[in-house]
Amino acid sequence: MKRYSVFSLFKHALSHHENWQRVWRNPKPKQVYDVVIVGGGGHGLATAYYLAKEHGITNVAVVEKGYLGGGNTARNTTIVRSNYLWDEAANLYEHAMKLWEGLSQDLNYNVMFSQRGVLNLGHNLQDMRDIERRVNANRLNGIDGNVLNAAQVKEICPLLDCSDNARYPVLGASWQPRAGVARHDAVAWGFARAADALGVDLIQQTEVTGIRRHEGAVCGVETNNGFIAAKKVACVASGNSSELARMVGLELPLESHPLQACVSEPIKPIIDTVVMSNAVHGYMSQSDKGDLVIGAGIDSYNGYGQRGSFQGIEHTLAAICELFPDVRRVRMNRAWGGIVDTTPDACPIISKTSVPGLYFNCGWGTGGFKATPGSGNVFAHTIAHDDPHPLAKAFTIDRFNSGFLIDEHGAAGVAH
Numbered sequence: 001m002k003r004y005s006v007f008s009l010f011k012h013a014l015s016h017h018e019n020w021q022r023v024w025r026n027p028k029p030k031q032v033y034d035v036v037i038v039g040g041g042g043h044g045l046a047t048a049y050y051l052a053k054e055h056g057i058t059n060v061a062v063v064e065k066g067y068l069g070g071g072n073t074a075r076n077t078t079i080v081r082s083n084y085l086w087d088e089a090a091n092l093y094e095h096a097m098k099l100w101e102g103l104s105q106d107l108n109y110n111v112m113f114s115q116r117g118v119l120n121l122g123h124n125l126q127d128m129r130d131i132e133r134r135v136n137a138n139r140l141n142g143i144d145g146n147v148l149n150a151a152q153v154k155e156i157c158p159l160l161d162c163s164d165n166a167r168y169p170v171l172g173a174s175w176q177p178r179a180g181v182a183r184h185d186a187v188a189w190g191f192a193r194a195a196d197a198l199g200v201d202l203i204q205q206t207e208v209t210g211i212r213r214h215e216g217a218v219c220g221v222e223t224n225n226g227f228i229a230a231k232k233v234a235c236v237a238s239g240n241s242s243e244l245a246r247m248v249g250l251e252l253p254l255e256s257h258p259l260q261a262c263v264s265e266p267i268k269p270i271i272d273t274v275v276m277s278n279a280v281h282g283y284m285s286q287s288d289k290g291d292l293v294i295g296a297g298i299d300s301y302n303g304y305g306q307r308g309s310f311q312g313i314e315h316t317l318a319a320i321c322e323l324f325p326d327v328r329r330v331r332m333n334r335a336w337g338g339i340v341d342t343t344p345d346a347c348p349i350i351s352k353t354s355v356p357g358l359y360f361n362c363g364w365g366t367g368g369f370k371a372t373p374g375s376g377n378v379f380a381h382t383i384a385h386d387d388p389h390p391l392a393k394a395f396t397i398d399r400f401n402s403g404f405l406i407d408e409h410g411a412a413g414v415a416h
Contacts, residue, residue: 023189023192023193023196024192024193024195024196024197024202025196025201025202026202026204027201027202027203029061029063029201029203029206029225029226029228030059030061030201030228031228031229032220032228032229032230033059033060033061033201033228033229033230033231034057034059034060034230034231034232035051035057035059035060035061035230035231035232035233035234035383036060036061036063036220036221036228036230036232036233036234037060037061037062037063037234037236038063038208038221038233038234038235038236038237038244039062039063039064039071039235039236039237039238040062040063040064040066040067040068040069040070040192040202040204041064041068041069041070041071041072041073041188041236041238042069042073042184042187042188042191042368042369042372042376043236043238043361043364043368043371043372043375043376043379044062044064044234044236044237044376045062045068045069045188045191045192045195045202045376046191046372046373046375046376046377046380047234047236047361047375047376047379047380047383048060048062048191048195048200048202048376048380049107049191049194049195049198049200049376049380050376050377050379050380050381051200051380051383051384052195052198052199052200053194053198054377054380054381054384055380055381055384057383057384058198058199058200059199060195060199060200060201061200061201061202061203061228061230062195062200062201062202062203063203063206063208063221063223063228064202064203064204064205064206065205065206065207065208066204066205067204067205068188068189068192068202068204069184069185069187069188069189069192071237071238071239071338071339072238072239072338072339072340072368072369073184073185073187073188073369073372074184074185074188075259075261075306075336075337075338076184076259076261076338076368076369077261077283077285077293077294077295077369078181078182078183078184078293078369079118079179079180079181079274079276079283079285079369079370080096080097080100080113080179080180080181080182080369080370081093081097081118081176081179081180081370082094082096082097082143082176082178082179082370083118083120083134083135083138083143083145083174083176083179084134084408085133085134085137085408086137086406086407086408087137087141088347088394088395088406089347089406089408090137090138090141090143091141091391092371092374092378092391092392092395093367093370093371093374094141094142094143095374095377095378095391096370096371096372096373096374096375096377097178097179097374099373099374099377100113100182100373101113101115101178103187103190103373104190106194107190107191107193107194108194109186109189109190109193109194110186110190111182111183111186111187111190112182112183112186112288113180113181113182114180114181114182114288115177115178115179115180116179116180116181116272116273116274116285117156117175117176117177117178117179117180117273117274118175118176118179118180118273118274118275118276119148119153119156119157119173119174119175119273119274119275119276120173120174120276120277120278121153121168121170121172121173121275121276121277121278121279121323122170122171122172122173122174123168123169123170123171123277123279123280124171124279125171127171127278127279128147128171128172131147131172131173131174132147134174135147135174138176143176144176144177144178145174145175145176146174146175146177147172147173147174147175148172148173148174148175149171149172150162150170150171150172152172152175153170153172153173153175154170156175156273157271157273157275159270159271159324159326159327160275160323160324161322161323161324161325166322166323167322168277168279168280168319168322168323179274180274181274181285181287182369183288184369187369187372191372191376206223206224206225207223207224208221208222208223208244208247209222209223209224210222210247211233211244211247211248211358212227213248213355216355216356217355217356217357218230218231218232218233218248218355218356218357218358219231219357220233221233230357231357232357232358232359232383233357233358233359234359234360234361234379234383235358235359235360235361235362236360236361236362236379237362238338238339238340238341238362238364238368239256239304239338239339239340239341240256240304240339241254241341241360241362241363242254242256242341244360245360248353248355248358250353250354250355252349252360252362252363252397253343253344253363253400254341254342254343254349254362254363255302255341255342256302256303256304256339256340256341256342257298257299257300257301257302257303257339257340257342258298258299258301258303258305258306258307258308258309258337258338258339258340259295259297259298259299259337259338259339259340259366260295260296260299260307260308260309260312260313260316260335260336260337260338261293261294261295261296261308261335261336261337262294262295262308262313262316262317262332262333262334262335262336263287263291263292263293263294263332263333263334264291264292264294264327264330264331264332264333265291265330265331265332265333266289266290266291267290267292267330268290269286269290270286270326270327271284271285271286271292271324272286273285275323277319277323280319280322280323281296281297281315281316281319282294282295282296282316282319282320282323283295283296284320284323284324291333292327292330294316294317294320295316296312296315296316296319297366298340298342298365298366299312299337303339304339305337305339306336306337306338306339307335307336307337308335308336308337313335317332340364340365340366340368341362341363341364341365342363342365342366343363343365343400344400344405345399345405345406345407345408346365346367346407346408347363347395347405347406347408348361348362348363348364348365348367348368348371348375348395349361349362349363349395349396349397350375350378350379350382350388350389350392350395350396351382351388351392351395351396351397351398352382352386352387352388352396353397359379359382359383360397361375361379374391377389378391378392379392394406
């Protein structure tokens with residue numbers, strides 16, 4: 001490890017970053033790549049990293065219309081869990097969870113993954129039946145989970161109102177101890193640095209305006225900075241996936257919705273886990289800076305606006321104040337929105353398409369961040385082999401024709 005003297009540290013402190021080494025290169029695009037990945041968020045960067053690391057495909061470009069990690073990766077609430085109901089979804093998210101658990105070491109970059117646990121509250125008898133069903137299904141898949149009563153929930157989270165006269169009485173909860181949160185920008189930066197070190201070109205401020213084909217197969221992308229040729233094009237553009245698909249005449253079964261959240265002023269530590277309530281569509285955790293991170297379900301209208309609505313924020317904060325009366329006077333600092341693309345069965349599309357050389361990874365809805373390393377890992381395999389990864393076979397686009405859907409709506413509710 002390189003050692004720095006006190007003088008060296010002082011010199012760098014006064015340099016205002018001018019002498020700091022770049023974390024990744026800022027290259028000009030080559031004329032031809034083996035793979036062009038459209039979208040420089042967490043999933044796109046993870047895909048590039050695993051293509052290079054596990055499949056030896058390093059002639060790869062990640063093309064991002066803005067800055068790396070500036071889309072939904074920067075606009076989520078960073079929850080990581082794997083306690084989904086259906087086998088296909090649970091196994092995919094558990095694959096991601098196992099990668100999360102070694103990700104900082106793998107990338108040699110601290111992604112600040114904190115396994116502080118996640119509580120999913122039950123407020124009525126049907127909630128508790130659903131919780132027992134999901135926890136038992138998780139255990140059969142080797143995923144950690146417990147069913148807690150109200151007293152056990154109160155012991156884990158004393159801040160929560162578990163009294164008999166609560167508006168939303170807490171009867172119990174599911175508890176996944178291995179779940180938690182991670183630092184969203186650190187995840188993007190860690191994957192970007194690691195991919196760059198393996199030879200991947202990260203090209204920012206370059207928007208894809210068209211997908212070119214030759215004799216039916218993909219041959220590259222048109223951008224605002226010129227044409228980039230590629231043997232394969234992989235689209236990982238979250239809420240804008242439908243727009244990319246239309247460039248080649250494809251229609252994806254997606255709806256794009258705003259998903260909003262807000263954070264409070266920093267306060268002293270009061271909650272050391274993540275608490276989610278499907279029934280009232282609200283959840284809360286506390287960041288390492290002390291902010292209360294609060295969010296809810298997607299807005300009901302379609303749109304591409306990266307902002308929230310007063311109606312949604314009001315509903316969410318009203319629910320949070322009922323669950324956590326002690327935070328009523330905490331001030332909110334800011335609110336924001338991301339763009340989530342949702343499928344009819346609330347599960348992603350990880351698939352090659354009817355256009356040779358074109359692949360899509362989209363439709364994660366509100367569950368995208370938690371899947372980041374797992375998504376990139378299985379998508380890289382799919383691209384490299386032109387065949388689905390075993391964990392991705394159930395998530396091909398063909399399922400919407402065959403009817404073999406993975407209906408996670410009933411299990412996920414608020415699927416953050």
